[in-house]
Amino acid sequence: MRKLLSLGQSRQIRPLDRAFFNRDPRRVARELLGKVLVRKRDSGQMNPARRVARIVEVEAYMGAEDPAAHAAAGNTARTAVLFGPPGHAYVYFIYGNHYCLNVSCQPEGRAGSVLIRALEPLSGIEAMAGARGIEIHGAKDLTKLTSGPGRLAQAFGITRARDNGCDLSSGAGSLWIGEDEYRASGIRRTPRIGITKATDKALRYMLAGNAFVSGRKMVG
DNA sequence: TTATGGATTAGCT
């Protein structure tokens, strides 16, 4: 049986600064692989432990020139965060059931974002399972926690009401993105998943061979 | 005011 926690434990985590996100979404997407998403200890939860998981799959979405991007509809109440300052959470509700998490990129006034599609849990696994409403009976069940954009949002308690528009840089908020000693390798690109427009563009980025990548994986 | 469709998931065949 292959080891699932291939990306190791996370030690000290330092927040990414706003400048990290103030770039082309394709660059931000690639560099987000291997970084970690952190949900601070939440005393309101049944299991309040801090949740940490490594980013293993993302997709880049551009501005008006990308017909698959929500930003292509223009700056509306829904998409305002995409046009705001970089490093902020764009959370949307989809298919009547699921929330998805993006990070805004580019300077204020220019749209662009990165969709977080899959994570590898590092700590707070019981809290994630509790938020998902499932039980973990073995290593094989771990992928049910954070493999897929809707699943990871639920595992981290991410909702539009709670997190849309919040700052993910600086580490000041409840939800933030940071880095530790890990350095990503084996990055692959494929077309994006689940969209009907601009399906030819290879804007999905993943860590090759990682068991937590959603949908079709790529072998290392 | 109403109609439409979607950056998904779980469960079943």
Next chain:
DNA sequence: GCTAATCCATAAA
């Protein structure tokens, strides 16, 4: 592999 579930934001009227 196939499909129902489910509801918000948008656009049309």
